[in-house]
Every structure is written in C-alpha cells, then in structure tokens.
Amino acid sequence: MQSGSPRLLRLRAALAGLAMLGLLTHSATAHAEIDRETQLRLAPSVMKIEVLTSVGYGLGSGVLIGPDELVTNCHVTRQAVAVNVLQGGLRHAATAQASNVTQDLCLLRVPGLEGQPVAMASATSLMQRQPLLGIGFSGGLGVQFVEGELVSLNRMGQGDNSGSVIRSSNYFNSGASGGGLFDAQGRLVGVLTFRLRGGQAHYFSVPADWIDPLRSDPAHFVPVGPLTGQAFWEQGEAAPPFLRAASLAQARQWAELQTLARHWHDDDPQDAGATLALGDALEQLGELADAESAFADAVALAPDDATGWLRRGLLQARRGRLSEARSTLARLTQLDHTLARQLAAAPEMQ
Secondary structure, X not given: XXXXXXXXXXXXXXXXXXXXXXXXXXXXXXXXXXXXXXXXXHHHHEEEEEEEOOOOEEEEEEEEEEOOEEEEOHHHHOOOOEEEEEEOOEEEEOOEEEEEOOOOEEEEEOOOOOOOOOOEOOHHHOOOXXXXXXXXXXXXXXXXXXXXXXXXEEOOOOOOOOOOEEEEOOOOOOOOOOOEEEOOOOOEEEEEEEEOOOOOOOEEEEEHHHHHXXXXXXXXXXXXXXXXXXXXXXXXXXXXXXXXXXXXXXXOOHHHHHHHHHHHHHHOOOOHXXXXXXXXXXXXXXXXXXXXXXXXXXXXXXXXXXXXXXXXXXXXXXOOOHHHHHHHHHHHHHHOHHHHHHHHOOHHHO
C-alpha cells in the first residue's frame, strides 16, 4: 500500500503527538541539523520486531528498505522459529530471511507492511563528528530518537573494501538492535548493532554498504529458522583489531594495547586506527617521543582526522613544544572548531 494510507497517516499523527510531549526523544547531544520533521518522517519506517524462539521470545528493531522488506541484525533473529513485525497494532509474519551472520546483517520479507522505504547512503560518505540520528526501540518500549555524531569509521581488515563499521555517540540499548542510523538528510547509513560496555561513545553500527550484496541474490532468502555462527564482534581474539584495541583501552591495559597496535600496523600499515592506538598506548606508558611520532604517522595517513590532530597537539603542548602545538592548532581549526577550542584551552597552551 502507499505511504499515504489512512492507517499510516493515523500512525504518523500519533507519533507527532508523542514527540510534542517529549516522550519519544532521548538526546545525547544537541544537533540542530537533524530536525523534528526528519525524525517524524523516518519513524514509521523503523518497526519493532518480535522474535519467537523455542524457549520464549525476544524483541528488536528493523528498518523498511523496500516493499515488504526489512533489515535488522542476525543476533536479533538467530534463535527464531518465527518472526513478527509490529505495525499499527498489527502483527505481520516474516515469510523468509537472508542472512550474513558474520556481518550480523539479516533481511526479512514481511508481506503486508505499509510505509515508505528509506533511502540509503554509503558509510564512506560520512565525516568525523557529522550529526547522526539513531532510531530504534530501546528496551522494547516506544520508538526513540537519539541524536549523536560520528566518532570514527573502522576498517574490518587489510584489503577489506566492503565498508567500515561505524562508531558513533548515539546511545542505544537492548531492543534497539536492528534499528537505523541516519544522516541529516534522512538516509540510512548504518544499522544499530552493538555497544562496548564501560565507556562513552562506544556504540557501533554495521554499514548500509553491506545490505545490497545480501539482497541482490534471491537464493539468499530461505524460510525463517534458527541461524548458526557468530558475528564479527562476538569472536574474541578473532575480532577485528579496532574492537580489541577499544576493549584494551577501556581496561587501561596499555602494554597489551601497544603490542596489539604494533601487530595491527604490521598487518595493515594504511589503517590510521593502528597508529592512533599505538600513540595512545605509548603516551600512557610514558614513552612520549614515540607517542608523538605515532600521532604524526596517524595524521599523515588520515590528514582530515581531527581526533588525530588533537591528540598530536595535546602531546606537543605537554612536551613543551608550543611552536609545533600552535601549528597543529592552526590545522585543527580548519577541521573542527570544537576540538580546536579544546586544544587551545589546554593549560600548557596558555
């Protein structure tokens, strides 16, 4: 059915009323670039998923990406014997699913859904600190909008051009997995997937780039049933290095992080994330000259990465290298005024 059907219009009106009362929005940071109109336009396209298993049920979220087609996470549906999508007080049964368990991406065919499929954009279009909007059913409750920004794009490994995992500051919790991460134009750039506990801004989404390869072959779709395997983020020591590095940094295991970062750099010398992680570890271990060298390597690999310039400038100032720190500040000012003010406010810069 078309998006202007009476039932969908009633749903939009109800969402608008709740939003006016402030019941739908959890705002991590204020970003005027993502307006309320965009939120309300996207909300009907993000739906609650009910998963029936052999021992009970679970809840998740999904995003309408085509006629009768939703994207969600495999960890939401992998124990399912049946999947229903809730919309407007009705339950619509999923008749088939396509899955890439390693990437934690599943597509559901759900006849009878109403709504406007969302537009999509590549995660490669994103820029650091770009405003982003997360929409999902955190806690299995009503739909929630969470504003945030891009923290980093993270390569899966050397030579992997399939798309980078998105780390953002958009808070989400259980129930929001499978929801959407959108840019300010309302385009789906990622699927809310997992978070690292114990730290801020450790919220990860798999890129929308992974969707089309999965949906392109009808043979990928099979009847709904339990899935086997683990997602990349569940694989412990076999997980991508950016995840292992984040966990070690959270645990303040700096010597272990140094070792990991050196191996990571040897395996993928073009990944600036490896040299940033090495610089962090060396600075915490008191090896300041080597840390500054690592940060210099990082900004050479990623000259538009404002975070790398900030870390380099703060360390230069800490070491009393104020002339170099001021040069770094000038470059940082071109990239990110907020981070530039942070460097300018460092005690050593006064």
